[in-house]
Amino acid sequence: MSATPPAVLAVARRLWPAEVGSSETPAQLATAASALCAQLRSGLGSWIGPDAFETLLQRALDRAAAAHSALASIKAQGGSLDGLGPAAEAHGPAKVRAGVLAVVTALIELLSRLIGEEIALRLVQPSSQDGRQRAEPQAKGRDDA
Secondary structure (H helix, E strand, O other), X not given: OOOOOHHHHHHHHHHHHHHHOOOOOHHHHHHHXXXXXXHHHHHHXXXXXXXXXXXXXXXXXXHHHOOOHHHOOOEEXXXXXXXXXXXXHHHOHHHHHHHHHHHHHHHHHHHHHHHOHHHHHHHHOOOOOOHHHHHHHHHHHHHHO
């Protein structure tokens, strides 16, 4: 497996800390991860559909769990990660936070394989608008040129 592209890792680190904040308790960590999954599902779902998002999330979880034992009991269901609270109680919040970062990174990498890194990075980055509106300025710029 090749190394994670620096831009992918940078975006994943921005996305996860933006949601995790100072989540120290297992419940806070689970809530933050749920919010991040909802944000990603909302932004990507309009582009790839909810079923494709759930498949990507499951594949990303499988990939991350291979390197992060704290994720072994986590399930990707309904476009979210279930079981993070109990996992954080069992393994500690720090290990689960690292595992969720690995899931987010893997999700972006998998999406990058399908649609290219530049577009994937644009679609996952937070905005006050949905992913379709985030991507339009670049597309309009090409049409106007």
